[in-house]
Amino acid sequence: xxxxxxxxxxxxxxxxxxxxxxxxxxxxxxxxxxxxxxxxxxxxxxxxxxxxxxxxxxxxxxxxxxxxxxxxxxxxxxxxxxxxxxxxxxxxxxxxxxxxxxxxxxxxxxxxxxxxxxxxxxxxxxxxxxxxxxxxxxxxxxxxxxxxxxxxxxxxxxxxxxxxxxx
Amino acid sequence: xxxxxxxxxxxxxxxxxxxxxxxxxxxxxxxxxxxxxxxxxxxxxxxxxxxxxxxxxxxxxxxxxxxxxxxxxxxxxxxxxxxxxxxxxxxxxxxxxxxxxxxxxxxxxxxxxxxxxxxxxxxxxxxxxxxxxxxxxxxxxxxxxxxxxxxxxxxxxxxxxxxxxxxxxxxxxxxxxxxxxxxxxxxxxxxxxxxxxxxxxxxxxxxxxxxxxxxxxxxxxxxxxxxxxxxxxxxxxxxxxxxxxxxxxxxxxxxxxxxxxxxxxxxxxxxxxxxxxxxxxxxxxxxxxxxxxxxxxxxxxxxxxxxxxxxxxxxxxxxxxxxxxxxxxxxxxxxxxxxxxxxxxxxxxxxxxxxxxxxxxxxxxxxxxxxxxxxxxxxxxxxxxxxxxxxxxxxxxxxxxxxxxxxxxxxxxxxxxxxxxxxxxxxxxxxxxxxxxxxxxxxxxxxxxxxxxxxxxxxxxxxxxxxxxxxxxxxxxxxxxxxxxxxxxxxxxxxxxxxxxxxxxxxxxxxxxxxxxxxxxxxxxxxxxxxxxxxxxxxxxxxxxxxxxxxxxxxxxxxxxxxxxxxxxxxx
Numbered sequence: 001x002x003x004x005x006x007x008x009x010x011x012x013x014x015x016x017x018x019x020x021x022x023x024x025x026x027x028x029x030x031x032x033x034x035x036x037x038x039x040x041x042x043x044x045x046x047x048x049x050x051x052x053x054x055x056x057x058x059x060x061x062x063x064x065x066x067x068x069x070x071x072x073x074x075x076x077x078x079x080x081x082x083x084x085x086x087x088x089x090x091x092x093x094x095x096x097x098x099x100x101x102x103x104x105x106x107x108x109x110x111x112x113x114x115x116x117x118x119x120x121x122x123x124x125x126x127x128x129x130x131x132x133x134x135x136x137x138x139x140x141x142x143x144x145x146x147x148x149x150x151x152x153x154x155x156x157x158x159x160x161x162x163x164x165x166x167x
Numbered sequence: 168x169x170x171x172x173x174x175x176x177x178x179x180x181x182x183x184x185x186x187x188x189x190x191x192x193x194x195x196x197x198x199x200x201x202x203x204x205x206x207x208x209x210x211x212x213x214x215x216x217x218x219x220x221x222x223x224x225x226x227x228x229x230x231x232x233x234x235x236x237x238x239x240x241x242x243x244x245x246x247x248x249x250x251x252x253x254x255x256x257x258x259x260x261x262x263x264x265x266x267x268x269x270x271x272x273x274x275x276x277x278x279x280x281x282x283x284x285x286x287x288x289x290x291x292x293x294x295x296x297x298x299x300x301x302x303x304x305x306x307x308x309x310x311x312x313x314x315x316x317x318x319x320x321x322x323x324x325x326x327x328x329x330x331x332x333x334x335x336x337x338x339x340x341x342x343x344x345x346x347x348x349x350x351x352x353x354x355x356x357x358x359x360x361x362x363x364x365x366x367x368x369x370x371x372x373x374x375x376x377x378x379x380x381x382x383x384x385x386x387x388x389x390x391x392x393x394x395x396x397x398x399x400x401x402x403x404x405x406x407x408x409x410x411x412x413x414x415x416x417x418x419x420x421x422x423x424x425x426x427x428x429x430x431x432x433x434x435x436x437x438x439x440x441x442x443x444x445x446x447x448x449x450x451x452x453x454x455x456x457x458x459x460x461x462x463x464x465x466x467x468x469x470x471x472x473x474x475x476x477x478x479x480x481x482x483x484x485x486x487x488x489x490x491x492x493x494x495x496x497x498x499x500x501x502x503x504x505x506x507x508x509x510x511x512x513x514x515x516x517x518x519x520x521x522x523x524x525x526x527x528x529x530x531x532x533x534x535x536x537x538x539x540x541x542x543x544x545x546x547x548x549x550x551x552x553x554x555x556x557x558x559x560x561x562x563x564x565x566x567x568x569x570x571x572x573x574x575x576x577x578x579x580x581x582x583x584x585x586x587x588x589x590x591x592x593x594x595x596x597x598x599x600x601x602x603x604x605x606x607x608x609x610x611x612x613x614x615x616x617x618x619x620x621x622x623x624x625x626x627x628x629x630x631x632x633x634x635x636x637x638x639x640x641x642x643x644x645x646x647x648x649x650x651x652x653x654x655x656x657x658x659x660x661x662x663x664x665x666x667x668x669x670x671x672x673x674x675x676x677x678x679x680x681x682x683x684x685x686x687x688x689x690x691x692x693x694x695x696x697x698x699x700x701x702x703x704x705x706x707x708x709x710x711x712x713x714x715x716x717x718x719x720x721x722x723x724x725x726x727x728x729x730x731x732x733x734x735x736x737x738x739x
Contacts, residue, residue, distance in 0.1 A: 020287060023288070074348060076350045
């Protein structure tokens, strides 16, 4: 819990697609008591390489050490801390809400305000998809709490440097 | 290609030969029978130990004296898990090992099959890298990479997990001569600009100090370190694993620094205006209380591992590269320093505070080691175990050559010394005798390897320093816990002479200082196999100097304190 007093760091890692790579990376964090908030692994345009976006909390001094230790892993091609850099940060969330017909209009208005889309609708439920930065998703979630949220899932943050510089 | 392709096991052995492997330390089991079968047809020497931990430490000792990669071959399950302590020991001290573990067949992986252990999963945190081979055609590449990774950059252990069917399947892949590892970078030379800036700082110093670490030894930088020290007019201290990099007999040598190091070496670290660390990672044994370490000086930190930058202290200059290469960059840029007054001061500390021990009373461990040093004229390879005798070995066996002392430094693994001496004896090309200086505690952890030493007729001189205590822990309980001895008395030690004789090993016992010289001489005369000298020593001797953990270098204890010392705040 104490880790929550620390700010979240956005880390981007390029890693060779090898079994065990994820465990090796996770161990670098866990050994130093770092909490991982979210972790996204995805393919890149190079089939042999994956991208990991990790959001983690902990002592900033430890973070520099973590980045160095990540770089040291044989499978890690590069590891960068993008915290407070000029990056695009996005995530996607799905909310399944139980709503009666009379609640639908209000919910659709909300959805519209957050530029969300409805991707499933039944007589008594609706799935809303919302994308954007984490604060926007938090805000949407917070407002929707007045309805009965059946399920909530989010992808975790992905990041990309703005302009021509590489992530 | 009419010839039948080799099977995986044969390919493994062929790959080992191509890597220049001549000795493998191992222990068989069901899942590695194919590889043990293939090794029969090769000229690789298979050293059968009596426990897999012993095999791993022996390979470690072999690597330390030869500079080559040590190779271990064990079976799956408990065979593999028994190597973990050895792998961790090697990892902590940057020793190149390739550990081949058998594994259950690929088809049942993950089903808790007989003798299946997820050794990759268990070892992740203490290997430099590891592989689980699931296709026999990957073998040439994986083995090439494993040896390359183990023995380049900062050395370390690499594990290859080999399911049994991989060894039996045909392998059609060609042998490979190079590796393609996009994420793996090996620093060579340091950034020239950084070197120039460091040189500018160095040129301003009047009170320089060189700290030689294990990295300097691994890199073969001895000559460069000596050249640097002599050119600058700088005293040199060493970490325990760096002993021998700079000759102890040199007038600029201050000896070992750290918790049980020389007073002069520790005082110098505390008062220098420049600290040039060459291949040391500022272990807590060296720094003592970190908040007071190297505050008064500029630090130039030379290390091959970029992750060491700022890990413990923030140096003024970090020169990332191979120690020898970096020193060669640095040497032309530095000149003689105005250090005469400093050298005089340092020399006065050296004279005032030599390592010493009481001459009265029963047999002293220190005396045996001092005698060993004198009788061999310092020309011996000494593997120590862990504890008081290890510190005394570091203090009283003064090394002039790197690689003379074999120590489990970072891990402090009891049970390391004896099997390491076996590996050292097998790899030894120096002509120096190989000695094992052991405590009665640590020796009993791996003494089953007496059979290995006997089988291979290894002329190891085994000194068992028997004080009937786990001496280092007892010392702490004595100094910091009101002498409340808990779990440290070695009751019912065996008769070590009879024990050795049961293994057909010559042995004798001494218990007086006066007998030490003759005993060491006698041990040196026995060269057709091992010899064990049981040294019945003073029971409650303590190692000094000592910087209590968590205390600063200023708080160094030269002798037993008169008042009760507070419990230390630092770690072990």
